[in-house]
Amino acid sequence: MITALFLLHLFLIAAYAAYSRLFQRDHTSRFLAELALLSLLPFFGFLLLLLLRISHKSNAQQKEDLSALYGEFKKTRSVAKLGRLQSADIIPVQDLLLFEDPLTRRNALTRVIKQDQLDNPSILLDAVRDKDTEIAHYAVSIMTHRIAKLELKLNRLRKKVGKTSDDLLLLKKYAALLKHYLKDTILDANSRNKWRAEYEAALDAILRKEKNEKLYWVERIELALSIKDYHSARKYGLAFFKRFSDQEEAYLLYMRYCHLTGRYTMLHRTLQRLKSSRIPFSPTALETVRFWDQGGQHAS
Known part of the structure; x- marks a missing residue:
C-alpha cells in the first residue's frame, strides 16, 4: 500500500513537472521551488500549490516575482535619499519586516538580501533572528560572506x-577599515x-x-572611554x-572622562573654561553646557 502511494506520488510530480514546463513556462526558480514543495509535502503539497495558484490569479496586479513591490522599494529608497535622511536606505526594509503576509514578506526580503541591498547591521541581525527560516538562512549567508570578505581585507x-x-597612509587605511x-x-x-x-x-x-x-585623537579617546580604559582616556585626553x-571636542571629551570617573570638580572647571573661551558652540556643545549648568552632575 505504501509503495503504491509512493509510486503514485512520484507519478503526479512527474506529470506536474511535464505540464508546468510545456504549458505554464514558469521561471526556473519558481519551477524548482514548486517541485521542492510537492516533494516535501506528499499530496498535501498539490492542494497547497493549487491554493497559491488561485490566490495568484485573483490578484493580477501582483506579479509572481514581486517586481512591483521591489520597484516600489527602490523608489522609496531614492526618494528618501533625495531627502538626505540619515537612515534612508533602511526605512523600506523596516517596513518589509512588518509585513503580515508571510509569502510576500519572504519573497521581498530574500530578494533584498540576495542582491546584497541590506546595508544596516541591526536590520540584518533582525533578519537573522526572523522566525521565517528561509529569511534567516539568507541573512546568515550574507552576514557570513561579508565578515569573511572584510577579514580577508583586514588580514x-x-x-x-x-x-x-x-x-602613514597605509596605517590610516587600516584604521579606517578596522573602525568600519x-x-x-x-x-x-x-x-x-x-x-x-x-x-x-x-x-x-x-x-x-x-x-x-x-580625527585620530577623538577616535582614540572615544575608544578608551568605550572600553573603560580610563588611564588611556586621561592620558590622550x-x-x-x-x-x-x-x-x-577637547573640552567635551575631557568632560565626558570626568563624568565617567566621578571627577565633577574637574568637570566644572573644564566647563567654565569652555564657557569663557571664544570657541563658537555647535548644537552638541550648547546642549552639553546647558545640561551641566542645570545640575547635570546628579544625572546617572
Whole structure:
C-alpha cells in the first residue's frame, strides 16, 4: 500500500513537472521551488500549490516575482535619499519586516538580501533572528560572506602594515577599515576584543607619527572611554586638550572622562573654561553646557 502511494506520488510530480514546463513556462526558480514543495509535502503539497495558484490569479496586479513591490522599494529608497535622511536606505526594509503576509514578506526580503541591498547591521541581525527560516538562512549567508570578505581585507592590510610600519597612509587605511569592521559587524566577544586591540594599536601608531589630525585623537579617546580604559582616556585626553585647546571636542571629551570617573570638580572647571573661551558652540556643545549648568552632575 505504501509503495503504491509512493509510486503514485512520484507519478503526479512527474506529470506536474511535464505540464508546468510545456504549458505554464514558469521561471526556473519558481519551477524548482514548486517541485521542492510537492516533494516535501506528499499530496498535501498539490492542494497547497493549487491554493497559491488561485490566490495568484485573483490578484493580477501582483506579479509572481514581486517586481512591483521591489520597484516600489527602490523608489522609496531614492526618494528618501533625495531627502538626505540619515537612515534612508533602511526605512523600506523596516517596513518589509512588518509585513503580515508571510509569502510576500519572504519573497521581498530574500530578494533584498540576495542582491546584497541590506546595508544596516541591526536590520540584518533582525533578519537573522526572523522566525521565517528561509529569511534567516539568507541573512546568515550574507552576514557570513561579508565578515569573511572584510577579514580577508583586514588580514592583507595587517601583513602590509607589519612589513611597512612607517607608511602613514597605509596605517590610516587600516584604521579606517578596522573602525568600519567593529562598527558594522556582529562579532563574538573574543573576535571583537582581538580586532579592537588592533584598532587601538593602529591609532596609537598614527598618533606617534601624526599629532595634528584631530580625527585620530577623538577616535582614540572615544575608544578608551568605550572600553573603560580610563588611564588611556586621561592620558590622550590631556594631550588632546593641550594641542587643541581651541577646539570644543577637547573640552567635551575631557568632560565626558570626568563624568565617567566621578571627577565633577574637574568637570566644572573644564566647563567654565569652555564657557569663557571664544570657541563658537555647535548644537552638541550648547546642549552639553546647558545640561551641566542645570545640575547635570546628579544625572546617572
